[in-house]
Amino acid sequence: MKIQILGAHATEVKGARLTSLLVDGVLALDAGGLTSALSLSQQKKIKALLLTHHHFDHTRDLITLGADVNHWEGQIEVYALQQTLDVVIPCLLDGKMYINFLEYPSKEKPSLLVQAIEPYSRKTIAGYDVLVLPVKHSVPAVGYQVTSPQGKSFFYTGDTTTGISHCWQHISPQLLIIEVTGPNELEDWLKGVGHMSAGLLKEELTQFRQLKGYLPRVIVIHIGNVYEQQIKEEVAQVARELGADISLGYEDMRLVL
Numbered sequence: 001m002k003i004q005i006l007g008a009h010a011t012e013v014k015g016a017r018l019t020s021l022l023v024d025g026v027l028a029l030d031a032g033g034l035t036s037a038l039s040l041s042q043q044k045k046i047k048a049l050l051l052t053h054h055h056f057d058h059t060r061d062l063i064t065l066g067a068d069v070n071h072w073e074g075q076i077e078v079y080a081l082q083q084t085l086d087v088v089i090p091c092l093l094d095g096k097m098y099i100n101f102l103e104y105p106s107k108e109k110p111s112l113l114v115q116a117i118e119p120y121s122r123k124t125i126a127g128y129d130v131l132v133l134p135v136k137h138s139v140p141a142v143g144y145q146v147t148s149p150q151g152k153s154f155f156y157t158g159d160t161t162t163g164i165s166h167c168w169q170h171i172s173p174q175l176l177i178i179e180v181t182g183p184n185e186l187e188d189w190l191k192g193v194g195h196m197s198a199g200l201l202k203e204e205l206t207q208f209r210q211l212k213g214y215l216p217r218v219i220v221i222h223i224g225n226v227y228e229q230q231i232k233e234e235v236a237q238v239a240r241e242l243g244a245d246i247s248l249g250y251e252d253m254r255l256v257l
């Protein structure tokens with residue numbers, strides 16, 4: 001299983017895209033910096049998209065993706081919580097700001113086909129076993145454990161904050177892709193807005209190791225651009241303290257399981 005980090009940042013500037021991942025070229029997770037990272041022929045291979053929550057930095061490329069899919073009259077399945085769809089559909093896909101790709105080019109075969117998923121449910125999507133787990137954030141949000149037919153798996157938390165250790169008992173991934181949005185000095189603020197610091201990450205990983213007896217490789221994304229150097233140093237310190245493989249993700253990073 002090949003996992004490509006298309007976007008590793010919390011805000012967009014030249015060279016830094018919003019959060020998005022791609023598995024083996026066919027399964028996308030979050031749509032922050034999805035279309036700007038991929039050629040048309042690469043986008044054409046995408047079968048399904050999993051959304052973690054409704055925030056704009058994770059969903060906005062639904063529009064540009066819908067427009068591109070229309071070029072080859074294809075269709076992409078979009079999975080999300082009902083609470084996520086309840087915001088995304090009337091805000092992004094209402095047909096006022098742009099085209100409603102849930103009904104275009106035709107109601108029979110629109111560019112995007114949405115389907116609600118339930119927390120704690122398990123479903124085969126684009127050939128992968130996908131487990132949906134609720135995570136703590138400022139709005140309803142889920143993380144996804146994606147397992148390949150060969151039995152390799154990773155867990156992507158999406159945006160989250162401290163208090164997600166209840167997830168650990170359900171998963172045994174070889175790779176954890178998690179967020180750190182800001183530096184330790186802003187820990188209280190980060191907790192309040194549903195995000196992680198390196199210090200909070202350390203607490204969650206400590207609980208993971210206590211419960212599971214190991215730590216997977218950890219890749220940190222959703223990096224707050226202005227804090228990147230500080231986050232890098234603080235994450236490196238956590239890696240040393242835990243004796244674990246933890247590093248920052250970056251645009252077009254490729255991970256193989």
Ligand SMILES: [Zn+2]
Binds near residue numbers: 053159
């Ligand atoms: Zn968010």
Ligand SMILES: [Zn+2]
Binds near residue numbers: 159
């Ligand atoms: Zn976000």
